[in-house]
Amino acid sequence: MRLGIAIAAAMVLWAGSAPAQELRVGFMATFTGPGANLGQHLRDGFLLGLDHVGGRLGGLETKLTIVDDQLKPDVARQEVDKLLEKEKVHFVVGIVFSNVLMAIYKPTIESGAFLISANAGPSPVAGAQCSERFFSTSWQNDQTHSALGKYAQDKGYRRVFLLAPNYQAGKDGLNGFKRYYRGTIVDEVYTQLGAVDFSAEIAKIQAAKPEAVYAFMPGGPGIALLKQYAQAGLTKQIPLLSAFTIDDTSLPALGDAADGLVSASQWAADFDNPANARFVADFRKKYGYVPSYFAAQAYDAAQLIDAAVRSTGGRLDDKTALRDALRNARFASVKGKWRLNTNHIPINDFYYVSPGKLADGTPAMVKGDLVFADYGDEYAKDCPMKW
């Protein structure tokens, strides 16, 4: 017994003295406040991705530091400075919200580290300010909105009522919807950010009698809106299309109130490919809830880093080689395919999704018809990178 311990100790010492290359990753997301639920999904997806490669991204000893941006750009900036200067991370990964991404974008890419967004995709970083140090495993923000605009157009809704919170992302979202929707916008209503009562807006919808409603209402206000819309008995009369409002993060709180809602996504838990089946099954086993697109995107982020670092043979100091490896990485994405646009944002298929059930009867957002095939975002043409 004592001998065993001695041998084990010696092995630890020996392993410690070997000049092992270490991969350092800083994972940043929102873990406090109203957006905390999204941060949890993002983190759990990434941790499962890390698990699936035995805790070693690209075969290297991986040191993961998880930090909370609190949905405050100034806090995010401080935290990322610590990650870059103290931890000397090679990758900053995560980021739920666009304003947080914009706050850390310049300091991160200028430091020489790579920034991998597993969610936020604001237009500047997709267009003129694109960078060889920035990659995304999600989408450009407008794409989901545009997919729903296309869906409304394809469905032949002639009169649509628009609803969004009164801030930049709300306006961008509605503009994204209008890009492919050619019918009449009967009204465009902007609500206070963080509103909890939508009775006034619902009464306006009833008075305007549109053929469909399009809403972008993320987080708690979205849950309140969808509950109140269902309680007014409107879901069956006037279809409610929405982006980032009904998804696998809000579905458990909604229950029956979610029936009949429509959204769009580049991924759903019932996507039929082996990588996704393994991801969803293991995620549910480990965390006890159904993963959302947030988790799927973060899982792909872990896979992207793993594949790229592996193909450089574990070399982290040659940034150009690592950039090329990230651009050309091949891995089994949970979406079933993986392809980057010239601006390093994925080219996705978008499907419409709606609340349904997985094979075992658990409620989840499930895939409907294809809306867009191989959809690259509209800002890529403004990005000067060529490769």
Next chain:
Amino acid sequence: MDPLLLLVQLLNGVQLGLLLFLVAAGLTLVFGILDVINLAHGVLYMVGAYAAAVVLVRSGHFALAVLAGPLVALGAGLALDRLVLRFVYDRDHLDQVLATFGVLIFVNELVRVLFGPAALPFPLPAGFEWSVRLPGGATYPAWRLAIIAAGAILAFLLFWVLTRTRAGMLVRAAATDPAMLEMLGVDVRRLFLLVLGAGAALAGFAGAMAGPIVAVQPGMGDQILILAFVVIVTGGTGSVQGALLGSLLVGLADTLGRSFLTDMLRLALPPAAANEVGPALASMLIYLVMAGVLLARPRGLMPVRRAAR
């Protein structure tokens, strides 16, 4: 303007006002009588909603859930008194704000740790899944009518207790001159506890009633707390009548502003500008109303006359 839409929006405004009243009534009593600024009051609303959600999902009985909301909030309110407030009753307002703001952050995080960051399911109680059909195609959900009824009944009860019972008389006396009351041999400390408990239970009840229409998640009380402060400052701190008047004013101003302001601006401005200005103005409207009221009546609509302290 469509008169029917106006009618529906007036009803919506009254309903929002009565929901606000349930939260603001407790806040104004605590502020007016105990002279404590309690930023943790919104937390009690959240605690009520969580207690009701948990009981509802476990038991399936909405009646039990609606009882659990105020009861657990009452317990939380008394614990708040024991653990925090009794140390700051005699301190100045800044100390109270700091202490209760700490409680607010702590409890929000505690709830997140215990129940997770996701919103809890809180379905409509059985029997309320219908809505009243109004002429012209509009509908009014039964649950919103229930909120109006509950708010009105509680407002009436509160006034009855305050104006017609001995306890109510003592509470009103304490709001005016607590020192004199103490000299007359009334246990003011116990009276304070009663007021705090009642306020907490009201906030918890409001949380349980709001559960089916809002997202039951950590931090849900913060938004309503701001509105409740606007209500009590508009109405005059310490006055329950003022709180009711303030609630209805704020509820109506907010709802009508959201409903009609942008449309009215479109008559005068180009549509893009109206879309820009309208929502911004609508979300400011309750603060403008408050500022207007304070300009005319610096102590609110129905202030409590208070002896010099």
